[in-house]
Amino acid sequence: MEASKETSKRVKANSNGADPKKSELAREKILQAAKEVFSRQPYHAASLRAIAKQGGFDHPLIRYYFPTKAALFTAVVERIVLEFGDAHLIWLQDLDTLSPSQGLGLLVDRVLVYDRQYPHGTCIIMQNIAQVDRLDALPGYRLVPELFARIGSSFRKKVPLSAPEDEIDMFFSCLIAAFVNFLGAPAAHARRMGMDPASTEYAQWVRKAIMAQFVPWLGKLALPFSTY
Amino acid sequence: MEASKETSKRVKANSNGADPKKSELAREKILQAAKEVFSRQPYHAASLRAIAKQGGFDHPLIRYYFPTKAALFTAVVERIVLEFGDAHLIWLQDLDTLSPSQGLGLLVDRVLVYDRQYPHGTCIIMQNIAQVDRLDALPGYRLVPELFARIGSSFRKKVPLSAPEDEIDMFFSCLIAAFVNFLGAPAAHARRMGMDPASTEYAQWVRKAIMAQFVPWLGKLALPFSTY
DNA sequence: AACTGGTTTTACCATTTGTAAAAAAATATT
DNA sequence: AATATTTTTTTACAAATGGTAAAACCAGTT
Numbered sequence: 001m002e003a004s005k006e007t008s009k010r011v012k013a014n015s016n017g018a019d020p021k022k023s024e025l026a027r028e029k030i031l032q033a034a035k036e037v038f039s040r041q042p043y044h045a046a047s048l049r050a051i052a053k054q055g056g057f058d059h060p061l062i063r064y065y066f067p068t069k070a071a072l073f074t075a076v077v078e079r080i081v082l083e084f085g086d087a088h089l090i091w092l093q094d095l096d097t098l099s100p101s102q103g104l105g106l107l108v109d110r111v112l113v114y115d116r117q118y119p120h121g122t123c124i125i126m127q128n129i130a131q132v133d134r135l136d137a138l139p140g141y142r143l144v145p146e147l148f149a150r151i152g153s154s155f156r157k158k159v160p161l162s163a164p165e166d167e168i169d170m171f172f173s174c175l176i177a178a179f180v181n182f183l184g185a186p187a188a189h190a191r192r193m194g195m196d197p198a199s200t201e202y203a204q205w206v207r208k209a210i211m212a213q214f215v216p217w218l219g220k221l222a223l224p225f226s227t228y
Numbered sequence: 229m230e231a232s233k234e235t236s237k238r239v240k241a242n243s244n245g246a247d248p249k250k251s252e253l254a255r256e257k258i259l260q261a262a263k264e265v266f267s268r269q270p271y272h273a274a275s276l277r278a279i280a281k282q283g284g285f286d287h288p289l290i291r292y293y294f295p296t297k298a299a300l301f302t303a304v305v306e307r308i309v310l311e312f313g314d315a316h317l318i319w320l321q322d323l324d325t326l327s328p329s330q331g332l333g334l335l336v337d338r339v340l341v342y343d344r345q346y347p348h349g350t351c352i353i354m355q356n357i358a359q360v361d362r363l364d365a366l367p368g369y370r371l372v373p374e375l376f377a378r379i380g381s382s383f384r385k386k387v388p389l390s391a392p393e394d395e396i397d398m399f400f401s402c403l404i405a406a407f408v409n410f411l412g413a414p415a416a417h418a419r420r421m422g423m424d425p426a427s428t429e430y431a432q433w434v435r436k437a438i439m440a441q442f443v444p445w446l447g448k449l450a451l452p453f454s455t456y
Numbered sequence: 457a458a459c460t461g462g463t464t465t466t467a468c469c470a471t472t473t474g475t476a477a478a479a480a481a482a483t484a485t486t
Numbered sequence: 487a488a489t490a491t492t493t494t495t496t497t498a499c500a501a502a503t504g505g506t507a508a509a510a511c512c513a514g515t516t
Contacts (some may be wrong), residue, residue: 022463022513041359044273047503058465060506069504127358131269133415133425148420160391170437173417174406181405187361189401192376197361209398216444254493275473286495288476297474 027057027065034062034076039123042131043073043138074140080121081143087114088151092158100218101211103159108210112203115183118199126184148176163221169220175214182206255293257283260303262290267351271301271366302368308349309371315342318380320386322342328446329439331387336438340431343411346427354412376404382402399449403442410434 033055037046047070052059066072091110095103115122128138135142152172161168182189183206186197195202261283265274276297280287294300319338324332343350356366363370378398389396410417411434414425425432 026463040362042270042273045270048505049503059504060466061464063505064463067505123358129416130355130413131420132413134268145416145420163451168439169421170433170440173420174437174441177409177417178402178405181409185358185360188357188373191360192380193397194375205398206294207245209402212395212398212445213402213441217440276475277473287474288496289488289494291475292493295475 026061029057030062030065030072031076031079033057034072035079035120035124038073038076039120039127042127043141046103050070070139071119073138076124077140077143080118080124081147083118084121087118088154092154095159100222101215102116104211104215106209108207111179111183112207116203119183122180122184124184126180129180129184133158151176161218161221167221171217175210178210178213182209248374254289257285258290258293258300259304261285262300263307263348263352266301266304267348267355270355271369276300298367301366302386304352305368305371308346308352309375311346312349312375313378315346316382321383323387328450329443332439332443333435334445337436339407339411340435344431347411350408350412352412355410357412379404389446389449395449399442399445403438406438406441408435 004135030051034051037051039052040046041050048059048062051072052062062069062072066075091107091114095107099108125144128141129144131138132141132145152169155172156165156168161171163171188195190199190202190205193205195205258279262279265279265282268274269278276287276290279300280290289295290300294303308432319335319342323335326334351374356369357372359366360373361370380397383400384393384396391399414430418425418430418433421433423433
């Protein structure tokens, strides 16, 4: 019997006494393969067969766990948005006591470490970001702007700045755009300087670039009477 | 008889006495429709039929002027790269006598005016930039990194700075990335602030954002003994 | 050993895609 | 006006895609 509803299958797998490993593992295997492929190609260019080949299974297996391609992509986006949703809270911890340079440096380091471990998130976002004005063509992708909005309000809360709200929003927009750009399309920038997009050399380049762009600006936004 | 070679048709159209308008106009009409569609969708998601519908003709007409979809996309990319290749020389004129703030301001204004008149270039670049590590899948797209490299060396020549070459390259990479990002995917950023991506309000936002990010940095890179 | 449930594969379908050739229409040439 | 040439449309096709159903497989249970 096939899993028509999102949860019914998992419930079933859990309910039949034995460990739910088999089904859960297969679902995970599919999600992982999809993540891989969707991070290399935009939604419409990625095919279910390519995902199946990537994961070493046959493409109708996908349908057993996800009713449509749209549902699979949505699940992938949900996953990475959840991961970012947890991670960004940690990224922003304990920055308020630091100087602009120290604080932003710590933030960048945290993001870079995260991106090394989970490199797919930014890539999937970047692959499809130019299509955000057609959200109907990108199932589930509306979660991405929503995520950015949430990270934005976290940022405003956890990094209190004295500047007017507009300017802080602008700063944040540019910062997150830079991260998505440099981490989500590393080849576009690394190749220009003859670097390997996956190298630590490039990661250090990104660090330096973001610091150079944003530290002076952040300094201007920071509380003038704050004691670092 | 069909135009197999790129130029043979045009030559023929020119050679038969009368004005070459008909053929040239049709070719232009197709290129224009393709530009429109390719600026809304990445290469693989855009179909020849969608382009034909956009231009109000039947899709096999495309093949009469362009042997394949790849050739059409290449022609579009060649076109926008040529346009940028002319335009960027003007953008960079007479900046060297200005202060970082004045010079960058003028540059940004020039780019914004250009982008308002030719909004497709940055969009087409942005739609496909995340696939730049698979140039075999994007016919003609290699011209884009090549263009960026050329603009980069123009920048270094026309805007002489005292900083080490690495830093200037880094500055330029970030600047062009910001332009491509903000102008090539305007909806992604404008919507976040509740703006219309095509509005002058958003254009002014982009101006302010780029100035805030890059003026202080440029100040550090500028010749310390230069007289503005 | 036979059965039962969940899981995976095989085979297939309708649609869309890029491409192709031939027919039709429009234009130019004599 | 009749013919030749160029341009456009009609029609068709093979490949790839998302989706579907049925068969095969596999693990426990009886």
